[in-house]
Amino acid sequence: MSEWHRVCGTDEIDEEDVIQFNHGDKVYAVYNTEKGFFATDGICTHEHQELADGIVIGTVIECPLHQGRFEITDGCALSAPVCIDLKTYPVKVENNNVFIEL
Amino acid sequence: MSDYQATNAASSGVVVDKKHIKQLSRRSDKPGLIWLAQWLGFLLATSYLIHSSQNTVWLIPAMFLHGIFLTVPAYSLSHECAHGTAFKNRTINEVLFWISSFIYFEEPYHRRYAHTRHHTYTWINGKDAQMPFETPMDFKGWLLEVSGLGLFFYELKVFFENATGRFSDITREHTPESELPKLQRGAIIFLSAYATLIALAIAGYKWPLLYLIIPRILGGPVMLLFTLIQHVEMQENQVNILNSTRSFTTNWLARFLYMNMNNHVEHHLYPMVPFHQLPQLNESIKDQLYEPDPGFFRTNLEVLSVVIRRSLGKSTKAATIRQDPSMINS
Numbered sequence: 061m062s063e064w065h066r067v068c069g070t071d072e073i074d075e076e077d078v079i080q081f082n083h084g085d086k087v088y089a090v091y092n093t094e095k096g097f098f099a100t101d102g103i104c105t106h107e108h109q110e111l112a113d114g115i116v117i118g119t120v121i122e123c124p125l126h127q128g129r130f131e132i133t134d135g136c137a138l139s140a141p142v143c144i145d146l147k148t149y150p151v152k153v154e155n156n157n158v159f160i161e162l
Numbered sequence: 163m164s165d166y167q168a169t170n171a172a173s174s175g176v177v178v179d180k181k182h183i184k185q186l187s188r189r190s191d192k193p194g195l196i197w198l199a200q201w202l203g204f205l206l207a208t209s210y211l212i213h214s215s216q217n218t219v220w221l222i223p224a225m226f227l228h229g230i231f232l233t234v235p236a237y238s239l240s241h242e243c244a245h246g247t248a249f250k251n252r253t254i255n256e257v258l259f260w261i262s263s264f265i266y267f268e269e270p271y272h273r274r275y276a277h278t279r280h281h282t283y284t285w286i287n288g289k290d291a292q293m294p295f296e297t298p299m300d301f302k303g304w305l306l307e308v309s310g311l312g313l314f315f316y317e318l319k320v321f322f323e324n325a326t327g328r329f330s331d332i333t334r335e336h337t338p339e340s341e342l343p344k345l346q347r348g349a350i351i352f353l354s355a356y357a358t359l360i361a362l363a364i365a366g367y368k369w370p371l372l373y374l375i376i377p378r379i380l381g382g383p384v385m386l387l388f389t390l391i392q393h394v395e396m397q398e399n400q401v402n403i404l405n406s407t408r409s410f411t412t413n414w415l416a417r418f419l420y421m422n423m424n425n426h427v428e429h430h431l432y433p434m435v436p437f438h439q440l441p442q443l444n445e446s447i448k449d450q451l452y453e454p455d456p457g458f459f460r461t462n463l464e465v466l467s468v469v470i471r472r473s474l475g476k477s478t479k480a481a482t483i484r485q486d487p488s489m490i491n492s
Contacts, residue, residue, distance in 0.1 A: 074181075077184070106278075107168065107282060108166075108168075109168070113180065113183075114434070115184050115187045115188070115189075115434060117189055117250070122246070122434065124187075124432075124433075124434045125168055125170065125281070125282070125433070126278045126281060126282070126433070127245045127246045127247065127433065127434055129246070139246065139252070140271060140274050140275065140341065140344075141274060141275055141278045141338075143338050143340055143341055144338075
């Protein structure tokens with residue numbers, strides 16, 4: 061059964077940036093992009109690296125370790141060395157708070 | 163959890179504010195396009211020198227000069243584009259990645275995956291896919307490396323392995339199975355293009371030899387002197403970039419040709435920082451780094467002195483450059 065979990069206030073993620081959200085033993089990345097807030101798995105599918113240390117370019121997240129790129133909105137792996145998509149999660153904004161459905 | 167530790171800032175004890183690193187990592191097309199225009203300007207000038215010196219004794223010096231301006235920046239641009247940090251515009255980045263890798267002599271997919279491995283396991287024997295020479299290096303190894311013969315035969319072997327689908331163990335380790343057909347296709351395209359250039363030269367066309375093939379061969383050693391001192395004589399088989407990698411000071415022309423990669427420690431610590439921000443990155447973290455080695459020429463002369471003395475069985479202690487104690491045989 062999935063539930064909504066509060067991640068942070070909307071002003072706690074800079075525009076075109078990402079933060080890490082830990083829940084249980086899993087790591088998620090929550091993004092503030094030009095198209096709104098989004099969430100994906102927080103670890104790169106190529107090698108073990110937290111994506112929250114990467115940079116957001118438009119709606120693309122670039123892994124800081126090898127510069128592999130994913131489309132944030134659908135998790136699609138865009139360019140080598142990444143070739144496995146990221147899992148994405150529903151996000152909503154209520155009363156200036158960002159929530160993720162897990 | 164992962165069972166390895168990637169070689170980068172985290173493994174080296176270097177700490178910088180995350181927001182500052184993200185700021186330095188912001189992408190832009192402008193610095194790359196300005197650099198590209200300057201490179202093309204230099205190439206036009208050196209091409210004119212070749213054109214004007216045909217049938218004179220100045221032809222070989224002109225081709226050597228053109229070779230330096232062709233080969234060193236081609237290596238640098240291919241490397242920067244492999245990281246995707248040269249340009250914000252991904253199409254420009256990828257087109258120039260293929261062109262510069264063609265001049266450098268490595269198929270782009272292989273270059274990107276092998277370099278990925280180099281960053282994960284920097285200077286770790288058996289795991290780093292870009293440890294191109296035996297260590298500790300002796301004079302024979304230096305000659306093989308700097309002449310370009312070592313790189314040529316290694317890359318030629320990789321080209322034929324990949325083109326025929328007989329991928330090596332290390333290639334299979336650093337490249338996902340699903341990506342291997344791309345490496346094969348890329349190797350076939352590049353080998354076909356190289357064969358076309360050679361065929362044109364045999365058919366009597368002079369330009370492939372005058373402006374590409376001979377200058378690439380002549381400029382190769384200068385490029386390899388830049389890449390040689392990135393890690394030679396440094397510590398192996400550990401995860402601290404400060405001990406495995408060398409930065410050096412140099413003049414504006416070398417910084418231009420090498421796209422600021424004389425800040426090589428800084429690059430390995432934070433590979434997502436574009437070339438044009440490496441001097442700023444150095445400013446931000448220099449109090450956490452060792453002093454850079456003193457100049458391209460002096461560092462190379464000291465390395466040459468060390469490898470000659472190693473071959474002669476004499477002390478291998480370098481005069482001033484950084485050197486791991488395991489490399490010193492007094």
